[in-house]
Amino acid sequence: MSGWIAVAGLGPGSATLITPEVSAALARASDLVGYAPYVARVDPREDLVRHSSDNRVELDRAALALDLAARGRRVAIVSSGDPGVFAMAAALFEALEAGPASWRTLDIQILPGITAMLAASARAGAPLGHDFCAINLSDNLKPWSVIERRLRLAAAADFAMAFYNPRSRSRPDGFARTLAILRESCGPERPILFARAVTTPEEQLHVTTLGTARADMADMRTMVIVGSSQTRIIERPIGPILYTPRSIPA
Amino acid sequence: MSGWIAVAGLGPGSATLITPEVSAALARASDLVGYAPYVARVDPREDLVRHSSDNRVELDRAALALDLAARGRRVAIVSSGDPGVFAMAAALFEALEAGPASWRTLDIQILPGITAMLAASARAGAPLGHDFCAINLSDNLKPWSVIERRLRLAAAADFAMAFYNPRSRSRPDGFARTLAILRESCGPERPILFARAVTTPEEQLHVTTLGTARADMADMRTMVIVGSSQTRIIERPIGPILYTPRSIPA
Numbered sequence: 001m002s003g004w005i006a007v008a009g010l011g012p013g014s015a016t017l018i019t020p021e022v023s024a025a026l027a028r029a030s031d032l033v034g035y036a037p038y039v040a041r042v043d044p045r046e047d048l049v050r051h052s053s054d055n056r057v058e059l060d061r062a063a064l065a066l067d068l069a070a071r072g073r074r075v076a077i078v079s080s081g082d083p084g085v086f087a088m089a090a091a092l093f094e095a096l097e098a099g100p101a102s103w104r105t106l107d108i109q110i111l112p113g114i115t116a117m118l119a120a121s122a123r124a125g126a127p128l129g130h131d132f133c134a135i136n137l138s139d140n141l142k143p144w145s146v147i148e149r150r151l152r153l154a155a156a157a158d159f160a161m162a163f164y165n166p167r168s169r170s171r172p173d174g175f176a177r178t179l180a181i182l183r184e185s186c187g188p189e190r191p192i193l194f195a196r197a198v199t200t201p202e203e204q205l206h207v208t209t210l211g212t213a214r215a216d217m218a219d220m221r222t223m224v225i226v227g228s229s230q231t232r233i234i235e236r237p238i239g240p241i242l243y244t245p246r247s248i249p250a
Numbered sequence: 251m252s253g254w255i256a257v258a259g260l261g262p263g264s265a266t267l268i269t270p271e272v273s274a275a276l277a278r279a280s281d282l283v284g285y286a287p288y289v290a291r292v293d294p295r296e297d298l299v300r301h302s303s304d305n306r307v308e309l310d311r312a313a314l315a316l317d318l319a320a321r322g323r324r325v326a327i328v329s330s331g332d333p334g335v336f337a338m339a340a341a342l343f344e345a346l347e348a349g350p351a352s353w354r355t356l357d358i359q360i361l362p363g364i365t366a367m368l369a370a371s372a373r374a375g376a377p378l379g380h381d382f383c384a385i386n387l388s389d390n391l392k393p394w395s396v397i398e399r400r401l402r403l404a405a406a407a408d409f410a411m412a413f414y415n416p417r418s419r420s421r422p423d424g425f426a427r428t429l430a431i432l433r434e435s436c437g438p439e440r441p442i443l444f445a446r447a448v449t450t451p452e453e454q455l456h457v458t459t460l461g462t463a464r465a466d467m468a469d470m471r472t473m474v475i476v477g478s479s480q481t482r483i484i485e486r487p488i489g490p491i492l493y494t495p496r497s498i499p500a
Contacts, residue, residue: 016274019364021266058496084371086496090379093493097484104486110372114269114362121334122360129340131400133383133409142498150381150407157403158396159383234347236354243343246308246336248392 003069005106006076007083007092009113010041013200017114025111029076033065034088038078056140058088062095069106082115086136086164117162120195120223124205125234125241127193127225130248132160137167137174144174151178155185160231160244163224167215176215182226183210191227193242194218207233207240253319255356256326257333257342259363260291263450267364275361279326283315284338288328306390308338312345319356332365336386336414367412370445370473374455375484375491377443377475380498382410387417387424394424401428405435410481410494413474417465425474426465432476433460441477443492444468457483457490 006025011017026032029048032039036052044050053061065075079087089110096103121128133154139147154161161182167175182190188211196204196219206217210226218224227244234241256275261267276282279298282289286302294300303311315325329337339360346353371378383404389397404411411432417425432440438461446454446469456467460476468474477494484491 011269014271016271017269017362019261019267019269021264024266082368082372084368084376084378086379089372089376090493090496093376093379093482093484093491094495096491097482104484105488108491110376112267112364112368112372114364115368118332118334118362118365122332122339122362126334126339126343126360128334128384129336129343131383131385133381133404133407134378135381141496143500146408146498150409153403153407154383157383157400157407159400232343232347234343234354238355241343241346241358243340245344246340246391248396250393 003072003106004074005065005069005092005108006111007089007109008076008078008111009082010038010078010080011114012081012116012119012198017119017199019111019113022111022113026076028074030074031068032076032078033061033068034078038080042078058091059095062088062092063099065092066095066099066103066106070102079113082113083110084112085115085134116164116198116223117225119198120193120225123195123198123203124193124207124225126243127227127231128160128162129244129246130160130228130230132162134162134164136164137178138165139171139174147174148181151181152185155182158228160228161226163226165220166218166222166224168220175218179210179213179215186210186226191231191233191242193225194222195225196222198223207242253322253356254324255315255319255342255358256361257339257359258326258328258361259332259365260288260328260330261364262331262366262369262448267369267449269361269363272361272363276326278324280324281318282326282328283311284328288330292328308341309345312338312342313349315342316345316349316353316356320352329363332363333360334362335365335384366414366448366473367475369448370443370475373445373448373453374443374457374475376493377477377481378410378412379494379496380410380478380480382412384412384414386414387428388415389421389424397424398431401431402435405432408478410478411476413476415470416468416472416474418470425468429460429463429465436460436476441481441483441492443475444472445475446472448473457492
């Protein structure tokens, strides 16, 4: 009886973006562990035990998965997007490091998925086509001062920037401060993309500029991407394309 | 007769990481356009015309695809990894912007794929589990001074860093300079991952520190990831795990 854990990325929403590797792991799993809305994205199966949990209990969820695998179960932990980007893979390793030595011989695989910023970028064009950074705007797990410092340095580096978790009911102000810092650092003409619920039936894309962007254009289902100084908008009769060229002139 | 272009990401190597969306587009395409090694990854089909090209002719390749689609062909442009990350999507939009207005009504879809940094991260643990940046170390299309400035600012921001195209025969020195800058900015104890040919039979993973890293540990098939100040190594009997926790203490 040999247990394992696969931390599987379900991608941004559409089933057509789930890799065959992830589908195969889900088909072989005995137990499914994850935040309830992600567990709900996996089709039920009679011999698949579902362990749905609330948000913000990542370490409990990780310890449950490790314990199940140690008892010989085949455990799929499901994440939206890619499990290695602001998701369950890091939480699992935090629990592993703090747990019993016996957990360190468990078979653990991280199965990558299409992360939200790359799905959003694809739907809008190619705003992340040159050097870029990814920042989680939630200050649940880090001080706001770290976020602010990173925003200013990322703007100085002229990265395109992808922002995860821009806004929630418990953190109504951070994103407005983020926009103010970016307007100051990058100027009002800089393009910004609001990409909500990409690849789902509720998908909404909105390309505008920092000068006209408002905090209430984002919620927790929105991915926000701000261009670099090189990012361009191509106007088309069928909708704009936002992209960052591959070159920077000398 | 209605042509289209799908810019499709083939992922890092393994066929199990190609999304169903990409597989469906390849099955419906009449023409395949891309750098020869990527075109070779797609199974031949009698009614599929293959247009393989050399490296560094991205704009010619993009113009060919646009012209074919304008003549009613169903064109798949194939990229390794994700087409939006240092790949063909940006090149296509550069050609589109410079080309005839009629191209602006063409049906163009970018189909995301598993980009190399996320596959490498998954194989090693979760080094990109917190804020990070992605930098293309090739100075073919940007001045070296831009790269150096970005390296120093990314280190100051304490991002984990993913490096694409660290080294080639035509650019033997840049990566050694990169390592020297990072050693100076991040110190010799900082973890670094060399992930070569991930998810292929030639895969090699090597976790070490900036103090012991050497430029010849990377080639053009290597993805390099440098941790943030928070990145940790968990030693295990079955090999180390490299990961960045989700929290930064206040």
